[in-house]
Amino acid sequence: MQRDFSQLKNRKFDVLICGGGIYGAWTAYDAALRGLKVAIVDKGDWASATSSASSKLIHGGLRYLETFDFKLVKKSLAERHMLLQAAPHRVWPLRFGVPVYKNSRVGSFRLKCGLMLYDFLAGNVPITQKHQHYSKADFIKHFPCLNPFELTSGFTYLDAQTDDARFVLELIDGACSAGAVCVNYCEVSELVEKNGKISGVIVQDKLSQESIQVDAAQVVDTAGRWSPNFQNDKDCCRLTKGIHLIMPKTVTDEALLLTAKSDGRVFFIIPWYGLTLLGTTDTNYDGDINNIPISNDDISYLLNEANQALKSANWTEQDIIGKFAGIRVLQQSSRDNPTAISRDWVLATSPNGLLSSIGGKLTSAREDAAVIVDTLCTNLGIHAACPTFGKVFPWLIGTDYQSLLDTSLAQAAQLGIDKESAVWLVRRHGNRVSNILQLCADNPDLARRIRPELPFIMADLVFCARHEMVVHLDDLLGRRLPLLILAKITAEELEVFSKTIWVVG
Ligand SMILES: Cc1cc2nc3c(=O)[nH]c(=O)nc-3n(C[C@H](O)[C@H](O)[C@H](O)COP(=O)(O)OP(=O)(O)OC[C@H]3O[C@@H](n4cnc5c(N)ncnc54)[C@H](O)[C@@H]3O)c2cc1C
Structure with a gap:
């Protein structure tokens, strides 16, 4: 999974998705699996906004029963059940x-x-x-x-x-594997219209500052709290x-x-x-x-x-x-009371054809994204059913979870990795855990915990730095591995981390 801004150039996409939180990630993954030519961009890192700041629960929402939101609870419980089967890691x-x-x-x-x-x-x-x-x-x-x-x-x-930030990342990786162009640190600065209808966007590479026009038949706004920037109705x-x-x-x-x-x-x-x-x-x-x-x-x-x-x-x-x-x-x-307002989701369509995702939950985002992609398919005249319900997650495809867990725990023990860290490794990486265990086999020093009180090992950090589209240190230590919120990291430690990662990497 590597960042390549140039892949956005000189191509026409069926859909460009603006915003790589959970809604954008599910939409990109679903659309790419249905065979659409997809691009997804985020002005920051994947899941850098609300989708890494949730309570990390995949839940029906017991408290919504008090506001009689039975439909939302039922829908979320069905998603919870499905996700426990399709993505046990x-x-x-x-x-x-x-x-x-x-x-x-x-x-x-x-x-x-x-x-x-x-x-x-x-x-x-x-x-x-x-x-x-x-x-x-x-x-x-x-x-x-x-x-x-x-x-x-x-x-x-x-x-x-769940781990919300890794949930999003796995879907982005799945979208990449299904052919989508996925670029973080790339901001949609303007919508381009032809005859009153959207025909693309202007994006700016936040690293080089280069701006280009990207043509797309459809544009989806999954920009979360920035969504009103794109709509006529600022009070949406x-x-x-x-x-x-x-x-x-x-x-x-x-x-x-x-x-x-x-x-x-x-x-x-x-x-x-x-x-x-x-x-x-x-x-x-x-x-x-x-x-x-x-x-x-x-x-x-x-x-x-x-x-x-x-x-x-x-x-x-x-x-x-x-x-x-x-x-x-x-x-x-x-x-007035925020707690009394429904957490359900709506899809808004602007007169210029922009589709905007409003509200929702981490738990039910897959089903909502399926509605977005159904609408895209209808607009594009494409017949393709939603493939994501019950589909095994990208990092578990072709793998039996229980055997993966048993084998990984046994291998980890031989490498001197404690059981708690090993269980988290499997949760965090699914079947890619073998790559991390291999790093430890090649360099036993990488099997040690980064911090004694946290179940993360050095090889995990090195693997994320190399393979998970990390641009800034904050992406690595804030979301790929949420060290910055789980520990008080000193400046000296930060320096040691960066040295180790780049020297070993
Ligand atoms: C405190 C809290 C707790 C929660 N707990 C739960 C929970 O336990 N379970 C649950 O199911 N739900 C929970 N939720 C709800 C859930 O987190 C959100 O519904 C979900 O994360 C929203 O995702 P999103 O993709 O719509 O928005 P975001 O995650 O905010 O993503 C929007 C993205 O768009 C990008 N963007 C914006 N403008 C542009 C632009 N111009 N160009 C490119 N990119 C752009 C941003 O950088 C951002 O990454 C919680 C929410 C909160 C606030």
Whole structure:
């Protein structure tokens, strides 16, 4: 997977996709698999905006039942089920605990009904994947980190987790393999029209500053929060901000869904790469869309709520390891409370033919992208059915996941790589893990962990630097391997990383 801006020159594409977050990536992959001539560009790195700032959940959205968004929950649960089968390395099950307290906003009976409905909407899932009820004593055994004060009982239910930035990257790689031209750090600066209809775009290479015209029969805007820049209707959507904090390890294999005492909102405590992901907030946002600030209020809201829910965390700002902010694009709504606005997605068509993706979720982006590509095919007069439902993910094609896992763990152990790191290697790279193990076999020093507390090894960094379209160090350490948010990296360490990567690479 290499960046080559020149591939955009002197060609006519069926479709140019502006924006390489999850929506652009699924659209490019689907369209390329259907045989369309596809180009996708992003003004920054792949998944550098909201698609690497999510809660990393592939979920139905239990809380959407409260707003009666049954259609969205059912659709997302179907996608979750499909992704767990088609991409077990990319999307893995994660059980959530929901404690019930004496004065819980949602009491035990209502929660039980909600979870039964959630299981029902998930369809025919095995009993092991359904919700479970626990007495107070058993629930505490399950989640010893919880504050037992006024706890009466608890439930667990199943959802799933991913690494959002790698999810996008794998689809971009799949699109490249299916013939799409994929260029990061390439900005769409202008739409080109002929007789009132779009006939291409002007793009600027952000590395060389060269600008060229790219001809395309159709243009899709998957620019997320920048989407209004391309539309006549600047008020086409509403923005809300959500922040996450990376905290020390608290939960191991299971997550917690909690209700904030201050405002009754739902938030999560989630295990992620051996640490804790705490989030998220949901506040109206009308500030600068290029720089999303994390305020003291955002931070103290999450820390206060977590400290009330946990037995002895007593987290302060000093305990924060990393933080990130994302922007949700929601459909326009007169409702003041952001949490009450639907998370569903719409496809808008401008008079000049531009297709704009508005809103949505990481979980349901595949199905939404299929609607985009169906529309493209209709406009282009092409008959091709959507190939992505149930299709094995690009880095698992031709591989049985369980055998891959067993073989890789055995090989990794022989190379001196600990089991936790080896499991993450398989999740992160699918069947390309053999290349990384080979690097360790050639140079045993690369089998060591980058940081003792994080399950990443040096060979992973070297492989990503060489093969994953890394342009800036931030792409490598922020998204290919999310080190910059999972550790406080010093300037000296950064220097050592860059030396090792480029010397070995
Ligand atoms: C706090 C938070 C938590 C969330 N948690 C979850 C979750 O757990 N599960 C879930 O399913 N969903 C979740 N979501 C929703 C999900 O993250 C988003 O729906 C999704 O990431 C949006 O993807 P996107 O492709 O539309 O936009 P983005 O990821 O923002 O991508 C848009 C891309 O367009 C590019 N771009 C913009 N302008 C141009 C231009 N002129 N030229 C070229 N490129 C351009 C940008 O650089 C950017 O990379 C969450 C959202 C937030 C904010």
